[in-house]
């Protein structure tokens with residue numbers, strides 16, 4: 001959800017830092033075309049060092065230990081890209097325990113592509129829980145280059161979906177296109193409730209001051225379904241946080257605490273009676289985060305982190 005705090009146009013000139021990361025096992029489904037599919041820049045990998053993939057053990061010779069990975073002549077590894085010294089890829093996630101049959105995950109990609117054309121719809125106030133009201137929806141934020149949050153949310157959702165379905169999970173989406181209007185935030189929460197969702201994941205990108213970077217995972221400060229459901233949402237949030245960090249992303253340097261942030265002002269959390277998290281995957285106004293969030297590789301990285309977290313949560317329940 002865009003917090004609508006900052007529409008500043010001050011552009012951060014901080015160059016992205018950190019090694020190039022090649023993301024393994026990417027889905028072949030790509031909701032949006034882009035030339036950059038082979039590598040990405042982690043904006044903050046200095047804080048979350050990526051574990052190197054262990055080099056394949058060459059075999060018997062004891063000399064091999066002292067001389068890692070000498071490429072023998074006959075089959076040189078094909079150069080992966082333009083970078084002659086690629087950083088090690090993130091370690092593959094441990095295989096999660098299988099989920100129970102009948103498991104339902106609701107994915108809620110925030111906002112929608114035609115919201116900005118229909119203020120008469122999205123500006124209407126709707127119930128937001130605990131006596132609050134909120135606009136039906138908002139347009140969301142964008143990068144300084146104009147890459148819209150709704151598209152980021154939509155792409156991540158569509159990268160995430162097959163990763164869950166491959167584990168036998170039934171996925172319900174709160175919207176079925178990226179060029180529509182709404183639905184309203186209270187309706188999105190109702191979709192999760194009506195589906196009796198085992199997990200609800202609402203996906204957003206932030207529009208904060210450019211100095212903020214990194215993701216955070218929000219849960220309801222006051223859970224409408226009581227303490228037990230609050231505990232489940234918290235466990236889900238911790239797993240999703242660990243999933244995102246485990247794939248090489250960094251928690252926010254300024255917002256929330258250690259990647260977690262309980263909130264009392266968000267309809268999607270206040271109205272959900274199922275285990276629910278809402279993520280701000282990064283700050284689209286931060287140059288490094290913007291690079292990541294507007295690239296297919298970065299979107300797939302976020303989706304993989306979400307999938308790992310959700311599957312860990314479901315496997316542990």
Ligand SMILES: [Zn+2]
Pocket residue numbers: 001002003110111140141149203204205
């Ligand atoms: Zn948003």
